[in-house]
Amino acid sequence: MADTYKIVIDTKGSDKGSSEIVKGAALALEKNEGLSLLIVGDGEYLRAECERLGMPQDRVEILDAPEEVTNYDDPSVAVFKKTDSSMMRSLMTLSERADLYGMITAGNTGALIAGSVRYLSAKERVRPCLSAVLPASDGSFTCLVDTGATIDCTPSMLLHFARLGSDLMRRMYGIESPRVGLLSNGSEPTKGNKLVKEAHPMLAEAEDINFVGNIEGNAALSGACDVLVCDGFAGNQVLKVSEGMATRLMTDIVKYAKRTGSDEVMKLVGHLMGVYDFSSLGGGIILGCKKPVIKTRGSSGADAVANTARMLLNMAENKAVFDKEKNRI
Amino acid sequence: MADTYKIVIDTKGSDKGSSEIVKGAALALEKNEGLSLLIVGDGEYLRAECERLGMPQDRVEILDAPEEVTNYDDPSVAVFKKTDSSMMRSLMTLSERADLYGMITAGNTGALIAGSVRYLSAKERVRPCLSAVLPASDGSFTCLVDTGATIDCTPSMLLHFARLGSDLMRRMYGIESPRVGLLSNGSEPTKGNKLVKEAHPMLAEAEDINFVGNIEGNAALSGACDVLVCDGFAGNQVLKVSEGMATRLMTDIVKYAKRTGSDEVMKLVGHLMGVYDFSSLGGGIILGCKKPVIKTRGSSGADAVANTARMLLNMAENKAVFDKEKNRI
Secondary structure, X not given: OOXXXXXXXXXXXXXXXXXXXXXXXXXXXXXXXXXXEEEEEOHHHHHHHHHHOOOOHHHEEEEEOOEOOOOOOOHHHHHHHOOOEHHHHHHHHHHHOOOEEEEEEOOOHHHHHHHHHHHHEOOOOOOOEEEEEEEOOOOOEEEXXXXXXXXXXXXXXHHXXXXXXXXXXXXXXXXXXXXXXXXXXXXXXXXXOHHHHHHHHHHHHOOOOEEEEEEEHHHOOOOOOOEEEOOHHHHHHHHHHHHHHHHHHHHHHHHHHHHHOOHHHHHHHHHHHHXXXXXXXXXXXXXXXXXXXXXXXXXXOHHHHHHHHHHHHXXXXXXXXXXXXXXXX | OOOOEEEEEEOOOOOOOHHHHHHHXXXXXXXXXXXXXXXXXXXXXXXXXXXXXXXXXXXXXXXXXXXXXXXXXXXXXXXXXXXXXXXXXXXXXXXXXXXXXXXXXXXXXXXXXXXXXHHXXXXXXXXXXXXXXXEOOOOOEEEEEOOOOOOOOOHHHHHHHHHHHHHHHHHHHOOOOOEEEEEEXXXXXXXOOHHHHHHHHHHXXXXXXXXXXXXXXXXXXXXXXXXXXXXXXXXXXXXXXXXXXXXXXXXXXXXXXXXXXXXXXXXXXXXXXXXXXXXXXXXEEEEOEOOOEEEOOOOOXXXXXXXXXXXXXXXXXXXXXXXXXXXXX
């Protein structure tokens, strides 16, 4: 019999409500024999849903924690006042129980990071951060870190991010010595804001990372580095500006297709929609924790939840997390 | 007879060499009857070129200042040690002579800003900044400021940028009360890095600007505001990440067109190339000066120089600087 892995799914905090997350959980169980789940949220509701959806009872455990961390909650308030919430109980339980491998949540990112720091920090003085592994234009993948967990960073945090991102790319893709780039406003080592200028020599001198220098915004996802390091404010801009520009171009192309009535251009739209999938934005893997925690986008549907569970299983089985061929352009 | 305007063209500091800038100057004279020029650079070379290109002698004055500010020069060194350079002599002359309306250069941005602060500051304690007026997805225009003149900013600088950008949009497009947005990582007023959080209440309380709150990266060029304020590091990311994503999508579309042999998709490429013209990036209008100074991209060709001269003439004649219809999608 193959190894089995049990993961925690927080059913609260989703923009689409708990029902979509539970549907995703059911889908994940259906698709993955080696998976079992601890689902956390409103116990009564979850028991009824599990029965209604015909989820296998021997592979599902329910933890009753109906309180919700909302997107309006301040992270520190959520961590210290909402200790009975589904998110915090999920983190606590993951930390305490050896049989649990990892966790998925669609909830408040700031609260999740703060909770991860409190319950799951791997080492002292390493701040967990949020990474996104994005397909680069040359067919490779780039780990962008931090994408919004820590908005104001110190230079030494950027060094931590470089180490955590390198570690992820080593494990995920077997890249022996991942190239680390530093996001800046010019490629010369003298370019950058105060933070970047101070971080540059620290990254250059660190012997455990392979620093390749500054990377400009237009090369952020060109494949020029395997790990792109920046503070959470800049990382958020890279993600969202990319999304904005891609959405805009797609909208223009659709308008053009409608105006000209071109079937060939409509087919192109279908092709591009497959390649430029922004459904993972606002999500990502939290690095620097004792166990893997994945934040899915607040608006994630059942499919995204099931795919994320698959990603965790792949990590547990030490397989590549992404299907390279599928994502290749 | 129509009014005539004389502008300064710095012929040094271009990636393509002085010849391309001089060609652009000749083109500008040919296209605009009301224009005369002061061209600055290597006098002997310029005299020969003017004759060779048949430029009308009565509309061209030459200023001999052959020293060049290069892209490797530190801005403060350029300002204080290269006072005989074509860029600094251009700024000085523009400042001193009442018959000169504005200036165009393709040279080192940092040196240009530092020189503008020294020779052309409009008011004390207002720091000149670099703006880019970009077509938004709804057909309007957005003034992004700062795009890289000041990398590390104070909150009060962002307030200055908001005022300068509003002033430009009022004059250029007749927008009575331009909507000012603040680039952030979330739309809520509590979101942002330290700089943004401190600038937010200052912008909200300023009675001379129409502040509409935080704008996220994916809405940066959506038309949600007329002026988008950020520090030069973030502004540089907005420009370059947009450029990177657009270039990447275009490359993918061209590959797809070649693979499928679709003429209709190739026609779409032509259409998009016209709409998404990034040739203005790395350039922009310097705000906060006594007279308009326009930085064209280092790689600008003769056409870009001539178009920029036209833009200055339009500003002088108080016409809209951009042709709305042409830029509309």
